[in-house]
Amino acid sequence: MGVLPKRSEDYSAWYNELVKHADLAENSAVRGCMVIKPYGYSIWEKMQQALDKMFKDTGHTNAYFPLFVPKSLFEAEEKNAEGFAKECAVVTHYRLKNDPNKPGKLMVDPEAKLEEELVVRPTSEAIIWNTYKNWIQSYRDLPLLINQWANVVRWEMRTRLFLRTAEFLWQEGHTAHATQAEAIAETTQMLDIYAEFAEKFMALPVVKGVKTANERFAGADDTYCIEALMQDGKALQAGTSHFLGQNFAKAFDVKFSDKENKLSHVWGTSWGVSTRLMGALIMAHSDDEGLVLPPILAPIQVVIVPIPKGEESLRAIDAKVDPLVKALKAKGISVKYDNRDTHKPGWKFAEYELKGVPVRIAMGQRDMENGTVEIARRDTKEKTVIAFDDVLAYVENLLVEIQDNIYNKALSYRDEHITKVETFEEFKEVLNGKGGFISAHWDGTTETELKIKEATKATIRCIPLGSVEEAGVCVFSGKPSKQRVLFAQAY
């Protein structure tokens, strides 16, 4: 009876329909941009709040910088500019006028051409470092630990809801430090925060690693990342943390005097996660019935559905449920009592499953007589009948259990899908069959990396942190290798 295509048959169609039917987002009239609907946005807000708290707990503060970046500033850090040049929206004019040839229509006023074009930020390093120049003079001004919640625009050719849209929401942290060591520590600290957020809040296990030179952020010396695995065996880059070295400090001339009055460039980092995390959340846990949300991020954690026999019965159930709703709320659990008579219970069951509500409580005439309720959990779809008086403790416990369960399920799926291979034949076989991460030796050259990509569409997702050194030979070139890296096809 489901409204969704089968996940196993057409993963893309399943994803698109799920996003649509669960009321998360939809394509807008604007090319490549999406509308995030209220339900989807409330999940994003919960993610924002949790992340924001983690940032603040580690000494960061929020600020806001302009949407527009003058072209001259944008091009100051050459590698960064070059990396983003092909996907920039550019403002060239500041005025429209009535079109003399088409009554009632407007045209761009050619008289209103900007002397200098404005780039709509694809990322904010340029505008922020240009500002930091004025904010940093002394070691006393450091470290500067700032985060911005913003929208950015990257003119992607092909877009997908949440995973790749022309405009997306994100946070971008930009920090400046007196020493290289401190900046590197900041970079890895933020990577750890991202990993912790993914695992604790999103119930999403991730691999922490370093990008190869080829996959590195344009303008960074090192890019650290968290990589997650989706249920179709493709990898998703869920967050990045960049060690910028002194590249932006030099490009924007950001210097400070140390205690010995010696002038040096500062060391920088930047790090970000985006609404792409919504895509990860959706794809990681959901099933053919719809969304499966980790309780911590679910806007509605518990829904109560009455199953009345007539008007009077409904009023009796209302009265019985009312104190329960209050008690759940008092425990900080977000609960919705859906006693609308415009929809039938079966419709509501399906609806809340589609929306991923972790726990559903059904209360009918039968329960009224027996002093029970029926509790259904979204993750396993198990139903249990328990005594009404035990509901509070049971639900509190169940929410924790569901959070753990979906994490463990994703974790074992992920671990089962990291496959060691020794030959390129094996490599291709795993990639085309089982999918997932492939742990293989690589000779360390961009050349080999690109050839493998061309042959298989698989890229090096990362060089995992803390992986043991192990002598071997590259699966592709046969040249010597010191350690294994993770390959996968990626979103």
Next chain:
RNA sequence: CGGGGUGUAGCGUAGCCCGGUAUCGCGCCACAUUUGGGAUGUGGAGGUCGUAGGUUCGAAUCCUGCCACCCCGACCA
């Protein structure tokens, strides 16, 4: 930017080849019976057929221009 498509009610579509005033499903509205897994019946509302022009007695249908969107590539958090 290359290659291929599609624009018909809020959504998904049939009709187009072969011209005659638009089909079906979902959704919506009303009433009745229903309510422990997406109810059923009856009645009803809703469409400048993407847009501009042409051919014709007559155009969703044929012709021309324009616009928009989608899919496959290159690009990508």
